[in-house]
Amino acid sequence: xxxxxxxxxxxxxxxxxxxxxxxxxxxxxxxxxxxxxxxxxxxxxxxxxxxxxxxxxxxxxxxxxxxxxxxxxxxxxxxxxxxxxxxxxxxxxxxxxxxxxxxxxxxxxxxxxxxxxxxxxxxxxxxxxxxxxxxxxxxxxxxxxxxxxxxxxxxxxxxxxxxxxxxxxxxxxxxxxxxxxxxxxxxxxxxxxxxxxxxxxxxxxxxxxxxxxxxxxxxxxxxxxxxxxxxxxxxxxxxxxxxxxxxxxxxxxxxxxxxxxxxxxxxxxxxxxxxxxxxxxxxxxxxxxxxxxxxxxxxxxxxxxxxxxxxxxxxxxxxxxxxxxxxxxxxxxxxxxxxxxxxxxxxxxxxxxxxxxxxxxxxxxxxxxxxxxxxxxxxxxxxxxxxxxxxxxxxxxxxxxxxxxxxxxxxxxxxxxxxxxxxxxxxxxxxxxxxxxxxxxxxxxxxxxxxxxxxxxxxxxxxxxxxxxxxxxxxxxxxxxxxxxxxxxxxxxxxxxxxxxxxxxxxxxxxxxxxxxxxxxxxxxxxxxxxxxxxxxxxxxxxxxxxxxxxxxxxxxxxxxxxxxxxxxxxxxxxxxxxxxxxxxxxxxxxxxxxxxxxxxxxxxxxxxxxxxxxxxxxxxxxxxxxxxxxxxxxxxxxxxxxxxxxxxxxxxxxxxxxxxxxxxxxxxxxxxxxxxxxxxxxxxxxxxxxxxxxxxxxxxxxxxxxxxxxxxxxxxxxxxxxxxxxxxxxxxxxxxxxxxxxxxxxxxxxxxxxxxxxxxxxxxxxxxxxxxxxxxxxxxxxxxxxxxxxxxxxxx
DNA sequence: TAAGCCACGC
DNA sequence: GACGTACGTGGCTTAT
Numbered sequence: 001x002x003x004x005x006x007x008x009x010x011x012x013x014x015x016x017x018x019x020x021x022x023x024x025x026x027x028x029x030x031x032x033x034x035x036x037x038x039x040x041x042x043x044x045x046x047x048x049x050x051x052x053x054x055x056x057x058x059x060x061x062x063x064x065x066x067x068x069x070x071x072x073x074x075x076x077x078x079x080x081x082x083x084x085x086x087x088x089x090x091x092x093x094x095x096x097x098x099x100x101x102x103x104x105x106x107x108x109x110x111x112x113x114x115x116x117x118x119x120x121x122x123x124x125x126x127x128x129x130x131x132x133x134x135x136x137x138x139x140x141x142x143x144x145x146x147x148x149x150x151x152x153x154x155x156x157x158x159x160x161x162x163x164x165x166x167x168x169x170x171x172x173x174x175x176x177x178x179x180x181x182x183x184x185x186x187x188x189x190x191x192x193x194x195x196x197x198x199x200x201x202x203x204x205x206x207x208x209x210x211x212x213x214x215x216x217x218x219x220x221x222x223x224x225x226x227x228x229x230x231x232x233x234x235x236x237x238x239x240x241x242x243x244x245x246x247x248x249x250x251x252x253x254x255x256x257x258x259x260x261x262x263x264x265x266x267x268x269x270x271x272x273x274x275x276x277x278x279x280x281x282x283x284x285x286x287x288x289x290x291x292x293x294x295x296x297x298x299x300x301x302x303x304x305x306x307x308x309x310x311x312x313x314x315x316x317x318x319x320x321x322x323x324x325x326x327x328x329x330x331x332x333x334x335x336x337x338x339x340x341x342x343x344x345x346x347x348x349x350x351x352x353x354x355x356x357x358x359x360x361x362x363x364x365x366x367x368x369x370x371x372x373x374x375x376x377x378x379x380x381x382x383x384x385x386x387x388x389x390x391x392x393x394x395x396x397x398x399x400x401x402x403x404x405x406x407x408x409x410x411x412x413x414x415x416x417x418x419x420x421x422x423x424x425x426x427x428x429x430x431x432x433x434x435x436x437x438x439x440x441x442x443x444x445x446x447x448x449x450x451x452x453x454x455x456x457x458x459x460x461x462x463x464x465x466x467x468x469x470x471x472x473x474x475x476x477x478x479x480x481x482x483x484x485x486x487x488x489x490x491x492x493x494x495x496x497x498x499x500x501x502x503x504x505x506x507x508x509x510x511x512x513x514x515x516x517x518x519x520x521x522x523x524x525x526x527x528x529x530x531x532x533x534x535x536x537x538x539x540x541x542x543x544x545x546x547x548x549x550x551x552x553x554x555x556x557x558x559x560x561x562x563x564x565x566x567x568x569x570x571x572x573x574x575x576x577x578x579x580x581x582x583x584x585x586x587x588x589x590x591x592x593x594x595x596x597x598x599x600x601x602x603x604x605x606x607x608x609x610x611x612x613x614x615x616x617x618x619x620x621x622x623x624x625x626x627x628x629x630x631x632x633x634x635x636x637x638x639x640x641x642x643x644x645x646x647x648x649x650x651x652x653x654x655x656x657x658x659x660x661x662x663x664x665x666x667x668x669x670x671x672x673x674x675x676x677x678x679x680x681x682x683x684x685x686x687x688x689x690x691x692x693x694x695x696x697x698x699x700x701x702x703x704x705x706x707x708x709x710x711x712x713x714x715x716x717x718x719x720x721x722x723x724x725x726x727x728x729x730x731x732x733x734x735x736x737x738x739x740x741x742x743x744x745x746x747x748x749x750x751x752x753x754x755x756x757x758x759x760x761x762x763x764x765x766x767x768x769x770x771x772x773x774x775x776x777x778x779x780x781x782x783x784x785x786x787x788x789x790x791x792x793x794x795x796x797x
Numbered sequence: 798t799a800a801g802c803c804a805c806g807c
Numbered sequence: 808g809a810c811g812t813a814c815g816t817g818g819c820t821t822a823t
Contacts, residue, residue: 514816517806738807
């Protein structure tokens, strides 16, 4: 029995592509050999018991010429379909490993195909090897087995847990947990069915199921595992009131740490790591997983049991893989896992909403939309109004804006309207851009300006209404709170077909609703934020790392001037701002205090511009990119020479950054990855792309990622520590926005509690993950009765 | 239904 | 010669 991998790949690429997938087979690495492709040779024979894995079009062509594979079929369509050889074995088709340098996501597919080939070789079938899954009405036998094992080994026993639920949100009283499954022994699962169908095994009233489940979720003899267990533990806490204390390992979190680029999901992990991969394909294809209660128990068992069996096997492999990278393992244990536990509580807590105020605001916004819409319509030439009469009417009938982009495009850019010559085209379609930043470039044309003003008014109001009022209120739960889901991993949230969620950089994302993008600076920001009050007796506090990314970069790059500036308490944005203004630092800063409002405004404007420039230049933006950026974001028209001077001055002033940039480029070119000071890895396989632009992008990512993720992870760590330090909820964290947290604290001692939180943020035990930064990381605090009225808070140390 | 564009956050 | 912040979520329109 041999797996013959037939490929044009060279030795290093073979090792990279097939090394891990072959190694991860349990219990042993399958016998295999690599066959090079030699011109004009006939295809290798697949003898009985052998599989030839045909890697890509080149070997596939040989197979086609030999009449063994159909002519007009792609690799994609031939995958997963064994071709019988006349000698008794099989050919299986997969992608060329060379593809992975331009399409890294192909490597998981190749992994899966290798797994299928080994499965076919060992079992003679492509079907997954489903374990022994049973419906139970009593977990005592499992508990006894765990006790026995614990007594024998003295070590906590790995147990995987999973639930299936009615819809995705537990905040409604009529929605319940449909099943709970546990796997303690490999290839088994014990499923307790609680759904509306007839119980597959009758309930026994004398069995203390609640106590048994509680034991499994709290006993120190158990090390609990799961796949995105935050989700299940929230349901269990909300519905059953059980607080899990022994959760130690999450395959989604660890899977993301090991490879943030792949679409992490239990389905994929099972496919590339275990023999049961594909156990859930039938159910996924047949049923709607948001309505688990509707699935009949006979179809349900393989899925519910397979989940924990797969999780158990996947976790075994991931644990070993994680252990090979002690820095990553430390990062997981100290930071990411505790943070996930903290976010369990944050999501349960939710964010309080003033619904009445929200509804008043909705009316106000609707009024403004109507006004500005009428204004814009009046500016549209009669001819166009007549031409588009039907479309306009149907839009109005549907309650939508009649000023469709296609109509407006015609108005601005054709002789039917203003005949303006577009200055920006869209990336994919090459059409004139309808972005406000583009339209504003025609400010010198009065008609254009009048229309743009009306449209801007209308669009910002519409955006406010659709996204931040109606959109947010769609997620308002019966307790009067929003409960956004925070993504701490990258992958599909609910199943393989899901849209991707979470980030590849390690930043968080929030969804349902996207609480992190609540407007802060727009026209409507204050009024929206006023709808987010503190609960009675509490105030809202916001704490954010003061110039956090700049401080991180100063430390990581060991940039002496930056460090010195911070040590002297200088404002670094002002340092750069002084440069933009062409004045000495002291004079520039004095503008801020001057009574002349003009100078005060110049100070603020320049400092804002400097802030923008700081970030752009910091992360590898070139001269022209900086010009475009300054123009797009700040209306700052720089000549090439001016932009170049600012850039040069910036890097002369902070010469350590140049070295840091170069170092990151070298690291990523050599190792295809970079690591943040806290241990998190960003894999950048695209650095091997043949396309210079793509390689440059990977280089900039190598520069940016460690900084951005470091600060974000510091915030995560701080939240985890705050949660652990104040388990009684004196500081109720309710949200995180990248480098800031939002919390409710008792009104009485707001400054005291904010001070405690600030202290934790500024005194993270960074040395525990092996980082000793040269600077401290102070945090700014604000407090108020709602999110609109946050005022700077002087902290009580 | 998918893709493109746009706008919001840091 | 082209192309040069990074990362997201989500609503709307248009093309298929």
